[in-house]
Amino acid sequence: MAxxxxxxLPTVLRSQAGGQSIVTVxxxxxxxxxxxxxxxxxxxxxxLLNDDGSxxxxxxxxxxDDDVRYLESLETxxxxxxxxxxxxxVAGG
Amino acid sequence: MLxxxxxxxxxxxxxxxxGLPEEACGVLAGDPVSGTVDRLYPTRNEAAxxxxxxxxxxxxxxxxxxxxxxxxxxxxxFHSHTHTDAYPSPTDVGQAPDPSWHYVVVxxxxxxxxxxxxxxGGDLVEEESVVVLGQAAVAVAV
Numbered sequence: 001m002a003x004x005x006x007x008x009l010p011t012v013l014r015s016q017a018g019g020q021s022i023v024t025v026x027x028x029x030x031x032x033x034x035x036x037x038x039x040x041x042x043x044x045x046x047x048l049l050n051d052d053g054s055x056x057x058x059x060x061x062x063x064x065d066d067d068v069r070y071l072e073s074l075e076t077x078x079x080x081x082x083x084x085x086x087x088x089x090v091a092g093g
Numbered sequence: 094m095l096x097x098x099x100x101x102x103x104x105x106x107x108x109x110x111x112g113l114p115e116e117a118c119g120v121l122a123g124d125p126v127s128g129t130v131d132r133l134y135p136t137r138n139e140a141a142x143x144x145x146x147x148x149x150x151x152x153x154x155x156x157x158x159x160x161x162x163x164x165x166x167x168x169x170x171f172h173s174h175t176h177t178d179a180y181p182s183p184t185d186v187g188q189a190p191d192p193s194w195h196y197v198v199v200x201x202x203x204x205x206x207x208x209x210x211x212x213x214g215g216d217l218v219e220e221e222s223v224v225v226l227g228q229a230a231v232a233v234a235v
Contacts, residue, residue: 093184
């Protein structure tokens with residue numbers, strides 16, 4: 001069942017959301033959260049999900065304290081009161 | 094311009110040396126307008142490699158929360174190059190997440206560490222000056 005969850009946005013994505021640092025979406029999984037964000041803020045498309053719908057490797061997505069890559073990735077369920085955080089993956093060579 | 098208090102500069106270089114033979118990394122928090130760093134978070138290199146780095150995702154979340162809780166924000170990242178110049182590699186440029194961030198590279202190729210900082214937007218790499226704060230404050234007894 002879809003619940004309302006707060007999503008914390010990193011600085012680099014806030015301009016796509018009218019400057020907001022926290023937005024609320026209705027979702028039941030992390031995949032829903034990201035698809036809702038892209039639907040509401042099309043500027044985020046391509047930064048969160050790949051064309052095939054998989055999680056973009058340059059973004060870290062957390063439910064509370066956990067990276068969803070160590071949970072069930074896009075299938076990770078979200079519950080009432082959960083906080084979802086997005087951060088840019090920081091990597092290089 | 095990146096302005097780095099001396100204690101944090103030394104902590105950053107020490108973290109890079111301690112990480113040898115692998116690349117070491119961490120994130121910087123501070124004032125995005127002046128480029129003054131007020132907190133430095135050494136993190137684990139999730140890639141555990143001498144050639145590439147990935148800031149451990151849990152360490153990154155913890156740093157972001159701590160910075161925000163202290164009224165500041167993440168403004169940059171540092172990592173070491175163990176065998177090459179202090180210049181962003183094509184991998185660094187391709188994966189740079191935020192054009193407003195400072196990208197600090199600490200080269201440990203030579204006996205003396207070399208620290209340089211860059212802004213990276215798309216394919217454009219621009220070096221910026223690094224000012225170490227508090228360096229000149231040495232009292233001399235006469």
